[in-house]
Amino acid sequence: MRAFKTLTGIVVPLDRPNVDTDAIIPKQYLKSIHRTGFGVTLFDDWRYLEPGKPGDDHSKRKVNTDFVLNQPRYEKGEILLARKNFGCGSSREHAVWALMDYGFKVVIAPSYADIFFSNSLKNGLLPVVLTESELDELFEATFANEGYQLTVNLEEQSIITPDGKAYSFDIDTGYKNRLLQGLDEIGITLRDRDAIRAYEDKARQLSPWLFGDRT
Amino acid sequence: MAKTLYDKLWDAHLVKDLGDGSALIYIDRHLIHEVTSPQAFEGLRMAGRKPWRLSANLAVPDHNVPTTDRHNIEDPVSKLQLQTLDENCATTGIIKFEINDPRQGIVHVIGPEQGASLPGMTIVCGDSHTSTNGALGALAFGIGTSEVEHVLATQCLVSQKAKNMLINVNGQVGRGVTAKDIILAIIGEIGTAGGTGFTIEYAGDAIRELSMEGRMTICNMSIEAGARAGMIAVDQKTIDYVRGKPFSPKGELWEKAIESWRNLKSDDDASFDKVVDINAADIQPQVTWGTSPEMVVAVGDRVPDPGSEADPVKQQGMMRALEYMDLKPGIPVTDIKLDKIFLGSCTNSRIEDLRAAAKVIKGHKIADNIKLAMVVPGSGLVKQQAEAEGLDKVFVGSGFEWREPGCSMCLGMNPDRLEPGERCASTSNRNFEGRQGQGGRTHLVSPAMAAAAAIAGHFVDVRSFGE
Ligand code: SF4
Numbered sequence: 019m020r021a022f023k024t025l026t027g028i029v030v031p032l033d034r035p036n037v038d039t040d041a042i043i044p045k046q047y048l049k050s051i052h053r054t055g056f057g058v059t060l061f062d063d064w065r066y067l068e069p070g071k072p073g074d075d076h077s078k079r080k081v082n083t084d085f086v087l088n089q090p091r092y093e094k095g096e097i098l099l100a101r102k103n104f105g106c107g108s109s110r111e112h113a114v115w116a117l118m119d120y121g122f123k124v125v126i127a128p129s130y131a132d133i134f135f136s137n138s139l140k141n142g143l144l145p146v147v148l149t150e151s152e153l154d155e156l157f158e159a160t161f162a163n164e165g166y167q168l169t170v171n172l173e174e175q176s177i178i179t180p181d182g183k184a185y186s187f188d189i190d191t192g193y194k195n196r197l198l199q200g201l202d203e204i205g206i207t208l209r210d211r212d213a214i215r216a217y218e219d220k221a222r223q224l225s226p227w228l229f230g231d232r233t
Numbered sequence: 234m235a236k237t238l239y240d241k242l243w244d245a246h247l248v249k250d251l252g253d254g255s256a257l258i259y260i261d262r263h264l265i266h267e268v269t270s271p272q273a274f275e276g277l278r279m280a281g282r283k284p285w286r287l288s289a290n291l292a293v294p295d296h297n298v299p300t301t302d303r304h305n306i307e308d309p310v311s312k313l314q315l316q317t318l319d320e321n322c323a324t325t326g327i328i329k330f331e332i333n334d335p336r337q338g339i340v341h342v343i344g345p346e347q348g349a350s351l352p353g354m355t356i357v358c359g360d361s362h363t364s365t366n367g368a369l370g371a372l373a374f375g376i377g378t379s380e381v382e383h384v385l386a387t388q389c390l391v392s393q394k395a396k397n398m399l400i401n402v403n404g405q406v407g408r409g410v411t412a413k414d415i416i417l418a419i420i421g422e423i424g425t426a427g428g429t430g431f432t433i434e435y436a437g438d439a440i441r442e443l444s445m446e447g448r449m450t451i452c453n454m455s456i457e458a459g460a461r462a463g464m465i466a467v468d469q470k471t472i473d474y475v476r477g478k479p480f481s482p483k484g485e486l487w488e489k490a491i492e493s494w495r496n497l498k499s500d501d502d503a504s505f506d507k508v509v510d511i512n513a514a515d516i517q518p519q520v521t522w523g524t525s526p527e528m529v530v531a532v533g534d535r536v537p538d539p540g541s542e543a544d545p546v547k548q549q550g551m552m553r554a555l556e557y558m559d560l561k562p563g564i565p566v567t568d569i570k571l572d573k574i575f576l577g578s579c580t581n582s583r584i585e586d587l588r589a590a591a592k593v594i595k596g597h598k599i600a601d602n603i604k605l606a607m608v609v610p611g612s613g614l615v616k617q618q619a620e621a622e623g624l625d626k627v628f629v630g631s632g633f634e635w636r637e638p639g640c641s642m643c644l645g646m647n648p649d650r651l652e653p654g655e656r657c658a659s660t661s662n663r664n665f666e667g668r669q670g671q672g673g674r675t676h677l678v679s680p681a682m683a684a685a686a687a688i689a690g691h692f693v694d695v696r697s698f699g700e
Contacts, residue, residue: 034553035546036425036525040665045646049297049310051271051317069653069671072310101546103426106459107665109361110269111377132395132429132461133361137377190393192253203379204280207387210249210257214285214389217248217259227482227490228261228354229288 020142021200025123026169027096030086031160037100038107039134043116046071056112057119061087087120091164099156100127104145105134114141124170126177128153139193142200144172146187172198235500237397238466239432242372242497246355248389258392261354263384265292265327266340267318268646269359273382274321284325285388291349292322292329295339296646300609300636303332311647338612338638341365341579345449346612348478352467352494357384362579362662364455367464368448370471370497372432374462395461396430396506399499401437404513409696411589412447413581413660413679415439416454417519421529423509428460431507434499435465439513445474446583453580454662457526466498520566520692521664521677523554528664530566532682532694538562557666558674559654567692569676571658573651574599574606574687575669576633578643578661581680582611586660587619590684591627593695599632600690607634607649609641633687645670658686 047059049072058076063069065087067080081088087095098117104127105113114137117125125138126146138145148156159179160166169178172194177185196203207214222229236244248257270292277283284290297311306312315332322329330337336347341362344350350366356373357363359381366373380390400423402415420427433455440451448465455463465471472491475481482490517531528551530537539551539562555562560569576582576590587610599606608628610616616638619625625635642649643661651657651673660683664675678686685698 035550038525038663038665040644040663040668044667044671045644048268048646049308049314051275051314053272053275063667063671103429103459106425107361107663109359109375109377111272111359111379114377129426129429131426131459133375133377137379140377140379190254192251192255192391195253202280203391204282204383204386207257207383207389207391210389211387213249213257214259214387218286218388221259225353225490225493227351227486230482230486 019140019200019202022123022142022144022172022197024169024171024173025096026167027123028092028094029097029099029156029160029166029168030092030095031099031157032086033101033157035101036103036106039105039110039113040107042105042113043110048110048112053115054119056116057121060116060120061085094121096121097124097126097168097170098122099153099160100125101153102128102150104130106131109133111137111141114138114143118143126153126156139197140203142197144170144197146170146177148185148187152185235503237499237503237505238370238434238464238497239372239397240503242353242355243394245353246372251391255391255393257389258355259389260357260384261289262344262350262356263290264340264344264349264356264358264363265290265381266296266358266360267294267314268296269378270321270381271314271317272378273359273385276382277385282386284327284385287326289388290327290385292318292327293337293340293343294318294332296640296644298332298637298639299647300639300641300649303637308648335613335617338615339579339582339640341453342583342611342615345369346478346614348475348481351475351481352471352497357390361456362453364461364463365449365453365579367452367455367462368445369475370464370467370494372462372464375456395432398428398431398433398460398507398509399505400433400435400509400511402435402439402511402513403437404439405442406439406513406516409518409681410516411679411681412443412450414516414519415513416451417521417526417529417677418516419511420454420458420526421519422511423458425457425525425527426459428455428458431460433458433460433463435463437513440465441468444585445470446585449583450580454526457662467494518679518682518695520682522558522560522566523551524557524664524666525554526662526664526677528554532566532692534566536560536562536564536566567694570602570656570691571686572602572604572655573657574603574683575642575657575659575661576607576680576683577609577611577641579611580662581660582609582615584615584618586680587615587624588622590680591624593681593684593698594631594688595627597631597688599687602690603687605634606632606687607636607642609636610638612638631688642669644668658683658692
């Protein structure tokens with residue numbers, strides 16, 4: 019997993035609630051068997067005017083110039099501002115891969131769907147939660163100032179605006195440490211292999227039917 | 234201390250408290266499909282790791298499979314993904330149902346059908362509708378691909394305990410009101426983020442009276458209510474359902490198992506973080522009008538007017554949805570004309586769903602404006618059963634297409650999808666923009682309502698249909 023410590027980057031405002039994972043990365047692209055290459059089709063249905071499919075030359079497709087990702091002022095954005103219940107819908111981790119492949123490293127929203135939230139943390143995409151009214155302020159500032167940037171500091175759990183205003187956010191300590199160090203979660207769990215074996219021995223006694231093969 | 238069903242399942246699977254708010258949880262059953270697993274197997278290979286416990290896994294292709302000719306998959310990208318699942322299962326030794334095996338089907342349908350999902354288990358799959366399995370009194374939830382890899386490698390997950398929510402559906406539903414209508418009404422009530430951070434237990438007379446398949450429909454859409462998992466306490470119906478399934482315990486083990494399963498219910502004085510009470514008698518057949526499952530009304534209602542919504546964010550969302558759906562506020566739902574009908578998906582593709590739809594259409598023909606009405610059974614075994622009962626003939630006789638099992642037009646990863654602008658009555662679970670095909674418009678309904686709409690060409694109240 020990619021480690022995250024601090025970042026100063028361009029902010030992209032995606033001003034709609036309940037953005038679902040079908041919108042983040044439409045199903046036709048889920049057929050890939052790799053983790054990369056999803057960035058060009060992030061928000062595909064909103065970003066392009068005609069449907070696309072895997073293998074297309076996406077640079078040749080007609081873009082929807084109204085959509086934020088296509089506006090020059092938001093180019094190279096790394097911080098996505100979003101509204102409530104971001105990432106609802108399916109469990110597809112491709113949504114997180116697409117955001118990261120595009121270049122996003124942080125999402126800031128008032129709330130997230132549970133699976134999207136944990137998928138983000140497992141890949142090193144930082145999902146920050148701020149209140150609705152704090153988000154309103156940030157949206158307003160982003161719309162008002164071209165090239166608007168924020169500094170996100172995970173260690174300090176803070177977001178700093180160009181004029182020095184600080185917003186603080188909460189994050190679970192376990193997640194924070196793993197993100198800061200970019201730790202491989204499977205490796206960490208395997209350190210507990212004895213505990214897993216011990217659990218299995220006990221469970222096999224109590225509920226042997228869970229350990230049989232097909233009968 | 235009194236425990237909820239969720240507390241009991243959580244405690245029974247706790248391997249280790251990690252001390253930072255998360256815990257290591259043991260996973261009894263891991264179901265695998267072709268879309269969310271390739272990158273997990275790739276990660277495993279790259280790290281030189283092997284599956285921890287092979288027999289805990291069961292794989293099946295479902296999302297990409299064609300529902301017509303199974304042997305000739307035209308889309309090379311779909312084909313590669315299906316082959317990748319074959320290869321990954323072959324090299325690791327994971328049991329997999331082949332595409333032409335009668336046991337193949339939608340992963341959430343075959344788990345319970347095979348007895349691979351049992352009461353008291355923790356069940357995961359790289360798919361959000363894994364919550365379906367909670368109907369058996371199990372803790373079942375969807376995971377992402379990193380977690381798929383984690384479960385393969387360690388048989389455990391690092392997880393945080395959710396809060397407890399109880400949804401009581403009290404009293405009895407009226408005639409013609411199904412499990413799908415109950416869950417849509419619940420989502421309409423609590424919203425698509427209403428269950429975020431919670432595990433939902435569904436209870437009350439109306440839930441207890443549902444068949445196991447109806448309970449699966451309810452738990453299936455927990456994720457549309459924002460909850461990763463939904464569950465229903467074990468009762469005699471649960472035990473009768475599980476008895477004799479291929480993967481179910483037999484003989485002495487069976488006796489031991491059912492004895493322990495009878496405890497799988499919340500203690501009488503268990504406390505929940507949130508309780509929602511719903512009066513079953515108030516629930517009418519439901520139809521979604523917008524692009525989120527919470528945008529739902531009763532069939533007798535009208536498409537709502539954003540003008541009467543006070544919250545500006547909601548109002549904007551409604552306006553956007555109406556535009557996408559090409560609907561005018563205030564029109565009766567029964568005026569909405571349809572182009573396609575889709576009967577299938579892990580929400581409503583089991584035998585009882587097909588029976589309910591067949592009963593409505595028997596002796597009728599689909600309306601002229603319906604370009605395509607299709608039935609996609611949830612599994613090969615559901616299909617066989619339906620054919621044994623002659624339901625396929627009823628469907629085909631009415632003008633429906635009778636297809637091979639898979640996810641199909643629920644998300645249109647295979648060739649079945651809506652064309653831009655087409656409007657569909659669908660028994661699936663998501664009406665997001667573009668879900669069934671870019672520019673497609675989805676209305677979620679029960680199988681009986683979809684069937685009635687196919688005959689009428691527009692939505693009708695199934696309770697007065699045919700009178
Ligand atoms: S039927 Fe639809 S919701 Fe269910 S698993 Fe398949 S794609 Fe997902």
